[in-house]
Amino acid sequence: MKISIIGVGLLGGSFALGLKSVEEGHYFIGVDTNDDHTTLAKKLGIIDQSMHFNQAVKSSDLVVLATPVNVINRQLIEALNLLPKDAILIDLGSTKSAFNKIVADHPKRDQYISCHPIAGTENSGPEAAFSGLFKTKQIIICEKEKSNKVLLDTIVGIFKKLDMHITYMHSEEHDRHIAYVSHLSHISSFALGLTVLEKEKDEKSIFTMAGSGFSSTVRLAKSSPNMWAPIFKQNAINVSLALDAYIKQLQKFKEIIDLGSEEKSYELMEKANEIRRVLMGLEKG
Amino acid sequence: MKISIIGVGLLGGSFALGLKSVEEGHYFIGVDTNDDHTTLAKKLGIIDQSMHFNQAVKSSDLVVLATPVNVINRQLIEALNLLPKDAILIDLGSTKSAFNKIVADHPKRDQYISCHPIAGTENSGPEAAFSGLFKTKQIIICEKEKSNKVLLDTIVGIFKKLDMHITYMHSEEHDRHIAYVSHLSHISSFALGLTVLEKEKDEKSIFTMAGSGFSSTVRLAKSSPNMWAPIFKQNAINVSLALDAYIKQLQKFKEIIDLGSEEKSYELMEKANEIRRVLMGLEKG
Secondary structure (H helix, E strand, O other): OEEEEEOOOHHHHHHHHHHHHHOOOOEEEEEOOOHHHHHHHHHOOOOOEEOOHHHHHHOOOEEEEOOOHHHHHHHHHHHHHHOOOOOEEEEOOOOOHHHHHHHOOOOOHHHEEEEEEOOOOOOOOHHHOOOOOOOOOEEEEEOHHHOOHHHHHHHHHHHHHOOOEEEEEOHHHHHHHHHHHHHHHHHHHHHHHHHHHHHHOOOOOHHHHOOHHHHHHHHHHHOOHHHHHHHHHHOHHHHHHHHHHHHHHHHHHHHHHHHOOHHHHHHHHHHHOOHHHHHHHHHHO | OEEEEEOOOHHHHHHHHHHHHHOOOOEEEEEOOOHHHHHHHHHOOOOOEEOOHHHHHHOOOEEEEOOOHHHHHHHHHHHHHHOOOOOEEEEOOOOOHHHHHHHOOOOOHHHEEEEEEOOOOOOOOHHHOOOOOOOOOEEEEEOHHHOOHHHHHHHHHHHHHOOOEEEEEOHHHHHHHHHHHHHHHHHHHHHHHHHHHHHHOOOOOHHHHOOHHHHHHHHHHHOOHHHHHHHHHHOHHHHHHHHHHHHHHHHHHHHHHHHOOHHHHHHHHHHHOOHHHHHHHHHHO
16 A cells, blocks of 8 residues: 555654554655654655655555644645545544544545544654554544445554554544543643642752652643644633533542541542542553 | 561551662561551561551661551651650651651650652552662651751661662651642542543543543552541641642633633643653653
8 A cells, every 4th residue: 555644743653663563565655844754754764755745645545644633624625635536534633523524525525534543652753653552552433434434444454453442433422532531631731740840930949859650640741732732722612621620620629628628538539549440441451 | 677667558568678678687567557468568578577556666776657647647756755765766758847846845856757758659558569669769858957867877878778869858848849749740630530530420431532641640549548638638738729729720721722722722831841851850860
């Protein structure tokens, strides 16, 4: 297959490396507005060649949009317009319902398959890409009934070769859920980073006392604003609701702490401990 | 040395195992209200013998209080009252200023050394203890000038053998800082767990989409309520201020998201990215 990776960063690069590691014979074309990314991606063996967007899409069997979601917004129609007959267009963006609306009436709608791999790290760029990123991770495919069955089977085959678990879902359900289990945890981490950095201005040595617990909760605050600002905008309604619910939980904690009630904070934390069940499931994969 | 570990859990157990791994010849006595803990600790080679509190303290060269902070509150005076001449009392609690106040006027005040190792995991009990927990971690010693110099040197020597980095600090500064870099991140995680568990009631499959980012931010929600409820009570004023600051940052995020401003959320996240500097420092140790 001739495969175009649009946006040669963590996700696009890892998709290419992952597929190379399990199947030979594909040819990878890289498209990126940042020339350093395509140059580096060639050096790292992620892509075979770099091209401009139009030319790449026109000569591909599979086009993978792995750009920030505001860019996918625009590239979806551009790519469908140019997409050869029988070629496949997928995107790997972290929001899904806007994209499904944008393509809804396009004559080549059935050549688009709406995907979201639940995989990532707090790092970005081709230097962050690695072949095992997608292995054993979930891939969510939205509104599959609107995609051509044969093309869908091809894509599902590729994800299975990458050893991914496939879940089908409506795009609106996807966006509602992902606000809670991904977008919210990023904001909780960004806000934690900001809070402590702000405090550091008065208390220079505050980070002497930071341990592994702090590192783990604040790790996502390293994530790329380029990627996340458009996601929060695109999923604003769901993210805002999730934030509301989160702030309420924090306010409940604060009230209980201000009251000095050990018993009530114990109860809250005991309820939160139920997350063990969830994390155990996640660790099993 | 005859060393009594009061509270044979994650911290007390790891202190004993760590010291055993670097120096022979110590004799470890375990004290725990939970008999299963002392039995298991003996099986795991953490302690040599179990004893009652009074008897253990009276026959020790070093007493280590590794119980929840509300229990330390009570045990400090009990232990000082019984402590042999030239023996040392330390505690490993996560708050420090209340303890320093409690012992302030005790005739044996100078035999107490107020310690907080910045080390831990979300697990608890003797089965969670491991010899490397303290290695390369910070240990904060508070109000050292109130401790006997010779006894302080002995304790510092032990922490150095455990390969720990020692920082001296006033107990009130300790409690102010730790509220931000430890207590707050635990609450952020407990509240995140509660928020998503609450949402799960309506959306059964929500955790299908949880990835490594979610796991990392919610990991601390597995922590022991027994340990944390007394900490939040004891450091209530500082924790409440930290929570206030955190909630304000989250509200700022929510306003920006509600406004739909990609630019402003970009700016916030770019500021939060400064946490890279801190995390790099922490990883270097």
